[in-house]
Amino acid sequence: MATDDDETTPPDDEPLEPVVKEPYAGRFGRPGSPLNRRAPFMTGLLGGLGLLLAYGIFLGLRNAAGILVLIFIALFLAIGLNPAVVRLRSWGVPRGTAVAIVALSLVALIAGGIVALIPPLISQTTQLIENVPEYIRSLQRNETINELVQRYDILNRVSNALNAGTVGNAVGGVVGVGRMLAGTVFNLLAVLVLTIYFMASFDRIRETGYSLVPASRRVRVRLLTDEILTKVGAYMVGAISIAVLAGASTWFLAVILGLAYPFALAVVVAVTDLIPQIGATLGAIVVSLVGFASSLSDGIVCVVFFVIYQQIENYLIYPNVMRRSVKVSDVAAVVAALLGVALFGVVGALVAIPMVAAIQLIMREVVIPSQEAR
Template sequence: MPSGGELIALPAGGNGPKHPNYFLLGFVGALGVLTAWFLTQALVGARAVLVYILVALFLAVGLNPVIEGLRRRARMPRWGAILTVCLTLVFFAAVFVWTIVPPLTEQVASFATNLPDTLNDLQNTPFFADLEQRYDLLDRFEGVVTAPDFGQQLFGGLVGVGQVVFNSLFATFTVLVLTLFFMASLPAILDVSYRFVPRSSRDGVRRIGDEIVRRIGSFIAGQLVVAVFGGVVAFFFLWAIGSAYALTLALVVAVTALIPLVGTTIGALVASLAVALGNPLLGLVTLVFFLVYQQIESYVISPRVMRHAVDVAPTANITAALVGGALMGLVGALLAIPTAAALTIILKQVVFPRLERR
C-alpha cells in the first residue's frame, strides 16, 4: 500500500493497458482502399452510360417548360404534350436528313466521276509538276495503292468508320429513349428528390429547385433562338449568292450553332468549304461573311439572349464552357452554362443572405 493511505486503481482483471490491434486496423484500411478502387473502376467503366443519363436528364429538364406550356395553353394532358414534342423532334430530324443526304450523295458521286479528269488537269499545272519532280508523288501514291496490305488497311478503315457511325447512332437512340422516360416521370423525380430534404427547409429547396429547372429550360430556349437566327441569316446570304444548297447549309449552320463556343465556327467552315468547291472566290466571301457574323453573334446577340435566359455574366458563361469542355468535352461544354446558372441561384438565394446575416 502506498504511503498516505492512497490506493492505485488497476484495470479489471489485473491486466495492463490494452494495445490496438494493428493487424485488424491494417486489414480494414486495405479493405477500404480496395473497395474505393473497385468503385472508381466501376464508375470509369460506366462513364458512357452516366453521360447518356446526364444528357437525357438535361434535355428532359430543358424541354419541360415547352411541355408545361402546351399543357396550359393547348390544355393537353402531359402524355399528349410529350408526344407532340417527340413528334416535332422526329420531324425536324427527318427534314434534316432529307436535306443533307441527297446533296451529299450527289457531291460524292460527282467527285468520284470527275476525279480522273481532275487529276489529269492537276498534273498539267506547273505547281504540281514541280511537286512531282521534287517528291515523286505519283510513284509514291502508286506504291501505296499496290501494296499487299492496302486492301486490309482500307477495310480496317471502313470498319472503323462504320463502328463510329454505329456508336453514334446507338448513343443518339439511347439518349432519346432516356429523355422520353425522364420527361414522362420528371415531376415524380423532382418530388422524390425534395423529400430527402427536411420538412422545415423543403419549401425553400423546392423554390430554388424549380428556379433552376426554369433556368435550364430558358438556356435551351436561348440556344435555339440563337441557332434559328443564325440559320435564317445563313439561308438568306447563301440564297443571295446563288448557292444551290442554301437550305441544306443553313440547317447545318443552325444545328452546329447549338454547340457552345465552337459551333458557329464549325458551321461557318462547312458552309464556306461547300461554296468554295463550286466557286473559290464565293467561298472566300462566304468565310468573311460568317467571320463578321460570328463577331456580331458572340458580342451582341448571344450575350443578350443568354443573359436574359440564365442571368449569368458573359465572362462566367465563357469560363464555365471552357472548364466544362476541358473536363467532359462537348457534353461538359453543353452542361456548363446551366450549371453555372444553378450555382449563381444558390449563391444569391442561400449563401449570400446567410453571410449578410452574420
C-alpha cells in the same frame, strides 16, 4: 430472533450485484470474447477493404463513363424540354400526349436535318466519282505533271504502296468508320429514348428527389430547385433561338450567293451553333468551303460574313439573350463557356451557363444570408 431470511437478504441500502450469465457452452465449446475493432489488424483490414471498395467504384464509374454521359445529356435535354410539356399541359393537353407531341417534334427536327444533309452528300460524292476520269485526263495532258511523274517514278511507288498491307489497313479504316457511325447512331437513339422516358416521368423523378430532403428544409429546397430547372429551360430556349437565327442568316447568304443546297447549309450552321464557342466556327468552315467550291469570290464573301456575324453573335446577341433568359452576366457567360469546354468538352459547354445561374442563385439565397446572419 434472527432467521435464515435475515441472514441471506442484503440490506435495502446495498445495491444488488448484477448476475453474470456464463456464455452458453454448446457442443463446440463456449464462444470467446468479441474482436477488438481498434486492434491494428482490424484497422488495417477495414482500411484495405475501404480502399478496394473505393477503387472498385472508380473502375465502375470509369467503365460506365460513356453511358453516364449519355444519361446526363438526356436528363439535361428533358429538363430543357419540360417547359414545352408544361405549356402544352396548361392548354389542357394530357401529360402523355404533351410528351408525345414534344418527342415527335424533336424526332421530326432530327429527321428533317438528316434528310436535308444526306441528298447533298450523296449527290456531291457521285459527281466527284463521275468526274475523277476527267480529272485524271486533264492531269495527264499537263506536261509539268507528266515530267514530275517520270522524274520521281510516282507510278512505281504508287503500285508498290498498293500491297496487301495497305489494302488491309484501308479495309480496317473503313470498318473503323463503320463502327464509329454505328456507335454514333446508337448514342443518338439512346439519348432520344432516355429523353422521352425522363420527360414522361419528370414529375415523379422530381418528387422522389424532394422526398429525400429533410421535411424541415423541403419547401426551401423545392423552391430553389424549381427556379434552377426553370433557368435550364430558359437557357435551352435561348440557345435554340440563337441557333435558328444563325441558320436563317446562313440561308439568306446562300440564296443570295446562289450556293447549292442552301437549306442543308442552314441546318448545318444551326445544329453546330448549339455548341458554344466552337460550334459557330465549325459551321462557318463548312459553308466557306462550299463557297470556295463555287467560286473564289463566293468563298471570300462567306468568310467575311461569318467573321462579322460571329463577332455580333458572341458579343451582342448571345450575352443579351442569356442575360434576359438565364439572368447571367456577360462576363460570367463567356468565362463559364470557356471553362466548360476546357474541363468537360462539349458537355461542359452545354451545362456551363445553367450551372453558373444555379451557383449564383444558391450564393444569393443561401450562402450570403447565412454569412450575414453570423
